[in-house]
Amino acid sequence: MKAQFNFWVPMALLAWAGVLWLDPAPFVSPVPPRVAAPAWATDPTPVRQPKLRPEYRVAGYTYQCMDCHRIIPSPAETFRKLTQHPEIQLNHGINTRCFNCHHPRNRNAFVDDFGAEIPWNQPQLLCAKCHGPVYRDWQAGSHGRINGYWDPARGPQTKLRCIQCHDPHHPPFQPLPPAPGPHTLRMGAPSPAQHAGPRDPLRIFDRTRESSSH
Amino acid sequence: MADPDTSFQGNPPGPGEGDGLTRREFLGKAAAAAAGLSALAAAMSPLRHLSDDALPSVEEFLQKHYKEMTPEDKERALNRIREQVRQRYGVEANVTDPPPLDGVEFVYGLNISRCIGCRKCVHACVAENNQSRAPEIQYIRVLEMEKGSIDLETANHHYDPPQVPRPDKWYMPVQCHQCANPPCVKVCPVEATWQEPDGITVIDYDWCIGCRYCEAACPYFARRFNFTTPQIPKEELNPNMAYLSNRPRPKGVMEKCTFCLHRTRVGRLPACLEVCPTGSRKFGNVLDPNSEVHYILKHKRVFVLKADVGTLPRFFYYFDERGSRYHEPITPETKGREVREAGA
Numbered sequence: 001m002k003a004q005f006n007f008w009v010p011m012a013l014l015a016w017a018g019v020l021w022l023d024p025a026p027f028v029s030p031v032p033p034r035v036a037a038p039a040w041a042t043d044p045t046p047v048r049q050p051k052l053r054p055e056y057r058v059a060g061y062t063y064q065c066m067d068c069h070r071i072i073p074s075p076a077e078t079f080r081k082l083t084q085h086p087e088i089q090l091n092h093g094i095n096t097r098c099f100n101c102h103h104p105r106n107r108n109a110f111v112d113d114f115g116a117e118i119p120w121n122q123p124q125l126l127c128a129k130c131h132g133p134v135y136r137d138w139q140a141g142s143h144g145r146i147n148g149y150w151d152p153a154r155g156p157q158t159k160l161r162c163i164q165c166h167d168p169h170h171p172p173f174q175p176l177p178p179a180p181g182p183h184t185l186r187m188g189a190p191s192p193a194q195h196a197g198p199r200d201p202l203r204i205f206d207r208t209r210e211s212s213s214h
Numbered sequence: 215m216a217d218p219d220t221s222f223q224g225n226p227p228g229p230g231e232g233d234g235l236t237r238r239e240f241l242g243k244a245a246a247a248a249a250g251l252s253a254l255a256a257a258m259s260p261l262r263h264l265s266d267d268a269l270p271s272v273e274e275f276l277q278k279h280y281k282e283m284t285p286e287d288k289e290r291a292l293n294r295i296r297e298q299v300r301q302r303y304g305v306e307a308n309v310t311d312p313p314p315l316d317g318v319e320f321v322y323g324l325n326i327s328r329c330i331g332c333r334k335c336v337h338a339c340v341a342e343n344n345q346s347r348a349p350e351i352q353y354i355r356v357l358e359m360e361k362g363s364i365d366l367e368t369a370n371h372h373y374d375p376p377q378v379p380r381p382d383k384w385y386m387p388v389q390c391h392q393c394a395n396p397p398c399v400k401v402c403p404v405e406a407t408w409q410e411p412d413g414i415t416v417i418d419y420d421w422c423i424g425c426r427y428c429e430a431a432c433p434y435f436a437r438r439f440n441f442t443t444p445q446i447p448k449e450e451l452n453p454n455m456a457y458l459s460n461r462p463r464p465k466g467v468m469e470k471c472t473f474c475l476h477r478t479r480v481g482r483l484p485a486c487l488e489v490c491p492t493g494s495r496k497f498g499n500v501l502d503p504n505s506e507v508h509y510i511l512k513h514k515r516v517f518v519l520k521a522d523v524g525t526l527p528r529f530f531y532y533f534d535e536r537g538s539r540y541h542e543p544i545t546p547e548t549k550g551r552e553v554r555e556a557g558a
Contacts (some may be wrong), residue, residue: 006242013249020256031442034348039339044489125550132544137534141506142325142514145493150505154481159552165493172393173492175377179333182371184350185441211301 032183041179048146052121052165054108056085065107071143074107076096091170101168127162138162218404245437268443279405279459280418288457292419295461302462303448311457312479314412319412320473320528321507323496323516327534331356331378331385335486335495339389342474342485343460344432344452346444353438353471354389354486388519389486390436390471391527398437407468412472413528416458424466431525437470473497500528 049082054065068084075082077097082088090096108118110126118125128135137143145165149155165173277283277291292309299307304380336354338444345351357369361384369386379385396415399407406421429437443465455461456476463469474484478497487495499506507530516533 006239007245010242010245010249013253015257017249017252022251022257023259029442031349034350034445035339037337041334042489044338047491077389077392083484092352122550126554128544128549134534136544137514138546138549140324140513141536142496142510143328145490145495145497146506147488149481150478150483150498151481160493161458165491173328173330175379176330176332176491178331178374178378179337181374181402182332182336182350182352182355184438185351186438187352187371187466207515 030185033181035183044147046160046164047174047176048087048164048167052123052161053155069107074102088169092168095130122161123163123168124161127168189201217369236386243372251529256494271378273419279421281408287422289457292457293368295455295457299451299455299462303451305445305448305451305453307453307455309453309455309457310476311463312476314410314414315479316502319501320392320498321411321498321500321511322392322529323474323507323510323514324494324529324531325492325494325533326384326386326531327385328492328494329356329385330492331358331373331383332491334491335387335490338485338489339451339471342452342477344444344446344455344462344470345438345469346440346442346446349442349446351438351444351469353436353469354387356433357388358383359386360384368456372492379450386519386531387486388434388436389529390473391434391519391525391529392473394526394528395524397431397433397523397525403425403427410458410475412479414475415470417468418458419461419463419469419472424468427467427469433520433525434527437468439468440499441464455534 011119022110025148031166056065056068072084076099078090081116090098091137095101099111103111103117106117108117111116112125113129124135124138132144141159144162145160146157150156167174219277229518261395271292273290278287282289283291288311292311295309296307299305299309316470333356336352336356339345339353340347340351343353345353354446355371357366357371357375358380359365359369361382364386371437373380373383391413392413394413396409399409399415404421404423406423407417408413409415423504424439426439429435440463444463446462451462452460454476456479459472461476476481478484483497484495487497496506496510498507500511510532511530515535516530516532518527518530
């Protein structure tokens with residue numbers, strides 16, 4: 001009996017060595033396949049590129065605003081789409097009058113509180129008429145985009161003006177599609193139990209559990 | 215039953231029998247030894263796939279701690295990293311070791327009234343800092359929470375609506391807070407992570423032993439571990455590298471946000487800030503009274519995440535108040551100041 005035992009132990013070890021060598025159950029990596037980030041997700045281009053010049057392009061020609069508005073009047077207040085500027089839908093809160101911002105006599109400029117002209121390339125002075133605290137924060141740098149160098153002594157800074165992020169006729173920052181979420185090992189796919197349905201932070205007890213217990 | 219070995223008395227003695235070893239015992243032991251050796255070889259078989267690249271060189275093995283390196287040692291280490299990057303990725307990297315700037319303490323401000331949760335900062339950070347793409351390693355985690363609460367327990371970082379922001383949610387990006395009292399530094403058993411004079415907590419990837427104590431100690435889940443060899447496509451490797459920040463990391467070490475120190479220590483803004491479409495992110499030297507972050511800390515409503523744990527973060531969340539500070543009017547002196555300064 002002892003001899004047979006001695007014979008089967010090495011045979012079993014040899015068989016196991018063969019199994020290990022053949023590797024019939026290869027290691028399956030828990031690493032999820034890569035989800036490549038889209039190119040726009042790393043693109044620092046500002047969301048708007050306004051001209052900062054009083055120009056209007058139509059049918060391949062570029063006009064200065066006053067080329068037409070020297071003759072053509074504009075409505076003082078409008079809730080309809082404009083005939084000549086159909087892309088403009090004024091949706092700026094209670095600010096419903098064109099001449100609150102545009103100069104009534106010189107359409108190549110904006111108008112300030114005293115009827116004087118604000119040049120087209122300084123729109124922040126116009127916005128400051130109503131949005132004083134935001135203008136102050138923008139001046140100090142806590143509102144708005146600043147790119148380039150944090151230390152102006154070491155390199156140039158670019159400071160975006162109001163209308164390079166906000167559409168002046170529809171000012172809220174426009175929603176964007178979100179870039180892909182995390183597929184990391186520790187923050188992998190969401191568990192349905194954790195994030196199922198909307199959650200009311202003011203409710204302590206789970207209503208579904210309450211109803212099922214009754 | 216009779217023992218078969220004792221039934222044949224006339225046989226000549228077999229090899230080794232004189233030493234008290236029968237032929238049967240010899241064969242059995244030899245087979246066992248062969249099986250043991252084969253099993254050992256099979257267990258060691260993954261070593262077949264080991265390349266020279268996966269083994270540390272003698273020079274790497276004998277390299278000193280970053281703080282004990284002489285300038286010559288550092289230059290040697292940077293040359294070795296350059297050579298490794300050339301071999302692995304075929305890229306000529308600009309590997310530097312920018313020192314902390316005098317009179318500079320970096321602080322980050324994030325405007326949670328303006329953040330829309332678009333996650334562009336997350337991906338700009340990955341592209342800048344040479345994080346592994348598979349498995350993904352991301353330093354920034356954007357939390358989505360119900361308006362009216364700061365409930366980190368139920369915050370969701372997997373949100374994926376067609377467009378952000380969702381009207382009933384708010385967004386809070388979390389990354390390394392570069393604490394002034396960093397628990398991650400205290401727990402490191404080998405002092406592979408420390409706080410630099412400009413406030414950035416860094417890691418010497420060549421000194422880290424991968425125990426992950428710091429990951430457990432961080433209350434912000436800001437540290438990441440390389441469970442496998444990081445996979446970065448050659449064409450996506452950022453060649454602008456620094457020893458303490460974004461040089462390629464080996465398997466089995468920790469990594470974290472360093473406020474892009476290879477950019478910020480030469481005056482540039484971090485990558486997450488450059489890409490933010492809303493301008494919610496603010497960065498600068500808090501010791502400079504004219505800096506944006508100084509203004510934010512002085513004038514805005516600011517809070518730090520988990521203030522109760524006493525980590526003293528250098529990452530401040532702030533929000534825009536409405537209808538306050540009317541006692542500081544805009545005067546003819548302040549209005550249009552930027553135009554006059556640009557003209558002057």
